[in-house]
Amino acid sequence: MKPRRLLDIATGVALGRLHHKQKFRLAAVGIRGEDGVIVSSYNGAPSEPEWKHHAESRLCMKLTPDSVVAVVRVHADGTWALGKPCDGCQKCLHRRGVKRVYYTISPGEFGVMSL
16 A cells, blocks of 8 residues: 555544544554554543553554554644654554554655664
8 A cells, every 4th residue: 555545544543533622633554464454543542641542552552563554643624743653652663563654744744764
């Protein structure tokens, strides 16, 4: 699947979970390396934010080695913002054997990291 298509799917997941009081939402979508199944997750809403509640960390539980992941940060109007995984989430994705992560940078722009 092309990176832009995967990011668009993640955008849909994020916007589907966006509440009217939120300024933005983060979501992550992965294609599992084992069977090609698309899995998704979004940020939790804990009282104390920590990386284990991030969309990428929550997605890790659903991934297999050689997975590809897309992470988006979406404003309420649908535009992208910087959604690069934090250090804790990068380590989690690396431990799960994820081979590539695409992430939003700004409207219409995305980056890629190989783990």
